[in-house]
Amino acid sequence: MLLSILLQVATDIAILGKALAVALTVLGAGFGISKIGASAMEGIARQPEAGGDIRISMIIVAALIEGVALFAIVVAGFIL
Amino acid sequence: MFSKALKYFLSVWVFLAMSNSLSAGVVSQADSLEAEAAPLDVKELILEHLKDDYEWHIATYKDKDISIPLPVILFSKNSGVQLFSSAKFHQNKGYYKGFYISKSGKYKGKIVETDASGNEIRPIDLSLTKNALSLLIGSFLLILLMLFIARTYKNEPIKPKKGVVGAMEVFILSVYDDVIKPVLGEDYKEYRYYLLTLFFFIFFNNILGLVPIFPGGANVTGNISVTFTLALCTFLIVNLTGTKEYYKSIFWPDVPVWLKFPLPLMIIIELVGLITKPFALMIRLFANIMAGHAIVLGLVSLIFITAGMGAALSSSMTGFSVVLTIFIYFIEILVAYIQAYVFTTFTAVFISGARVKSPKTEKSLKST
Numbered sequence: 353m354l355l356s357i358l359l360q361v362a363t364d365i366a367i368l369g370k371a372l373a374v375a376l377t378v379l380g381a382g383f384g385i386s387k388i389g390a391s392a393m394e395g396i397a398r399q400p401e402a403g404g405d406i407r408i409s410m411i412i413v414a415a416l417i418e419g420v421a422l423f424a425i426v427v428a429g430f431i432l
Numbered sequence: 433m434f435s436k437a438l439k440y441f442l443s444v445w446v447f448l449a450m451s452n453s454l455s456a457g458v459v460s461q462a463d464s465l466e467a468e469a470a471p472l473d474v475k476e477l478i479l480e481h482l483k484d485d486y487e488w489h490i491a492t493y494k495d496k497d498i499s500i501p502l503p504v505i506l507f508s509k510n511s512g513v514q515l516f517s518s519a520k521f522h523q524n525k526g527y528y529k530g531f532y533i534s535k536s537g538k539y540k541g542k543i544v545e546t547d548a549s550g551n552e553i554r555p556i557d558l559s560l561t562k563n564a565l566s567l568l569i570g571s572f573l574l575i576l577l578m579l580f581i582a583r584t585y586k587n588e589p590i591k592p593k594k595g596v597v598g599a600m601e602v603f604i605l606s607v608y609d610d611v612i613k614p615v616l617g618e619d620y621k622e623y624r625y626y627l628l629t630l631f632f633f634i635f636f637n638n639i640l641g642l643v644p645i646f647p648g649g650a651n652v653t654g655n656i657s658v659t660f661t662l663a664l665c666t667f668l669i670v671n672l673t674g675t676k677e678y679y680k681s682i683f684w685p686d687v688p689v690w691l692k693f694p695l696p697l698m699i700i701i702e703l704v705g706l707i708t709k710p711f712a713l714m715i716r717l718f719a720n721i722m723a724g725h726a727i728v729l730g731l732v733s734l735i736f737i738t739a740g741m742g743a744a745l746s747s748s749m750t751g752f753s754v755v756l757t758i759f760i761y762f763i764e765i766l767v768a769y770i771q772a773y774v775f776t777t778f779t780a781v782f783i784s785g786a787r788v789k790s791p792k793t794e795k796s797l798k799s800t
Contacts, residue, residue: 408610411770411773411774412774412777415716415770415771415774418716418720419712419715419716419719422715422716422719422720422723423712423715423719425719425723426715426718426719
């Protein structure tokens, strides 16, 4: 009984690995982009005239972080 | 100029019509073995919509597929040049003149033929597939739009513009004044045409990929070959128009000698960086757009998954799915703009990084 459960876990552990990789990547991306958003909000609150510049920089950095996250998702989800 | 573009693209359409059957366009699904009762395979459905195909499937009405058959152009080692319509693959169990669409293995979904020892080999395949046709249509519409705008400016340069032309003026100038001129500095005159074309090509094809019906919906920028070509163009432009200081900064950078001489560590890192930057551009655009399309497809197929599970559940899931899909569509429009903007900005940044001038020349430029 235990052996059959272990057998099932052993054959499916690849899928578990892929799912875990994607989940951790999304977690990391979420943390990173939220820090960017938080500091952008603070910056705009301190100096509203710089709002346009800060907004553009925030979008560019968010796209960079998202790019890294999507690397991992593409590799884990589609290649592995 | 307008009529020349029109004539060129009309000739493309005549070429398409020359292939044997642009006849009725209604192709019956001869090999549909799935019964009605089979559960919907969502993953297969999504992958099928995202990948390239030899015919453009529009709808399925009561078991009959309505799709536009596209021309297949092959250069085979066995039988030479072949040109026929992909509707031929629906007759005779999918075999035509020795070619068939492979069902499994390395070439799944692509046209193959068998060589002497029974292996599947691919002929040189230059067919007009769904993505290729969508690239042509997208480029045609983009050229029409831009030439129309240019003509209104040429005819009345001073009068302020209204409507579509006025909106596009704001849009084009926002890219020009906020990205190209500040990032490129003095060299902006040489690269502005390419960068503006790049931005509008990517943006237009992203938006066209979101339209669910005929000329749109072909997932062009979500195809890694298309983004690979765009990243290759960036790579070529950055490296073929770099200044001497740029090449010096790669092959003999300004770092301590022990990092360069016996073991060229920094040089290897710089060379790897040369490849990874366009690679990142390629993956970013591809993954963002493909993921967006997959999310929309998944949400819509939610309706079909819960279709047979009772009236209350299925109707509430339908409403939920429609609301979520509309919300995701707005996000995808934003992502279409952001990805085009980010691709163009990074290309501009790489170009300006490659056009680095030595401090000596800069000082002499400033003094004149």
